[in-house]
Amino acid sequence: xxxxxxxxxxxxxxxxxxxxxxxxxxxxxxxLHDLLEELQFIHRQAEQLQDQRGQVIHNAxxxxxxxxxxxxxxxxxxxxxxxxxTAQVFQQDSGQHLRELLxxxxxxxxxxxxxxxxxxxxxxxxxxxxxxxxxxxGYLRVRTFDRYLSVPTLPxxxxxxxxxxxxxxxxxxxxxxxxxxxxTQTLRExxxxxxxxxx
Numbered sequence: 001x002x003x004x005x006x007x008x009x010x011x012x013x014x015x016x017x018x019x020x021x022x023x024x025x026x027x028x029x030x031x032l033h034d035l036l037e038e039l040q041f042i043h044r045q046a047e048q049l050q051d052q053r054g055q056v057i058h059n060a061x062x063x064x065x066x067x068x069x070x071x072x073x074x075x076x077x078x079x080x081x082x083x084x085x086t087a088q089v090f091q092q093d094s095g096q097h098l099r100e101l102l103x104x105x106x107x108x109x110x111x112x113x114x115x116x117x118x119x120x121x122x123x124x125x126x127x128x129x130x131x132x133x134x135x136x137x138g139y140l141r142v143r144t145f146d147r148y149l150s151v152p153t154l155p156x157x158x159x160x161x162x163x164x165x166x167x168x169x170x171x172x173x174x175x176x177x178x179x180x181x182x183x184t185q186t187l188r189e190x191x192x193x194x195x196x197x198x199x
Contacts, residue, residue: 032072039065099154101190102163106148108183109167116174121145128169130162160194 039061113124122140125131131145147153148163167187171180 029072032068036065036068036072039068098160098190098193099151099158101186101193102158102160103149103151103154104186105167105183105190106145106163108179108186109163109170110149111179112177112183113170113173115177115179116170124166124170128166130165130169160190164190 042057042061110121110124113119113121117123119127121142122133125133125142125145131142134141134143147155148158164187167183171183174180175184177183
């Protein structure tokens with residue numbers, strides 16, 4: 001594979017749809033937030049009106065704001081439910097294999113990164129913006145990243161999207177390395193198993 005070749009994998013269309021849905025939900029949340037701020041301002045202004053019309057507007061806006069706050073809560077609950085449902089997959093019978101694949105994915109992604117860029121995991125964390133960096137005894141560490149390089153240290157509810165995002169990030173730099181094919185095949189296997197386990 002060459003650096004200019006676009007990267008494709010099974011379930012790509014599904015992934016694109018999910019990402020599109022997440023972006024739409026985020027836009028909805030941002031828009032709802034802005035609208036709520038505007039309505040709350042008008043609500044406070046209407047409270048200053050001393051006639052009956054002002055009171056009617058004030059009460060109507062109060063009801064509308066309450067409904068919108070409820071809608072915002074429902075959206076947040078839905079997002080958390082989706083995250084929890086995916087996390088539960090790792091607790092099922094297939095969870096151990098998923099955990100092993102997740103560790104394999106990040107290990108291969110790191111090897112691919114080091115080979116095609118000559119940079120370290122610290123630079124991968126910094127440039128991708130996916131993994132947190134901490135200073136410890138005068139040195140920068142990526143403790144969370146390191147936990148994902150071993151099955152025993154992998155969190156009980158791993159943030160698997162951080163790993164797949166890392167894979168796509170390193171492959172966006174180049175798809176040509178000694179482990180690139182194994183990396184893409186492992187990603188395919190992980191996605192197939194994740195979708196099958198969650199169905």
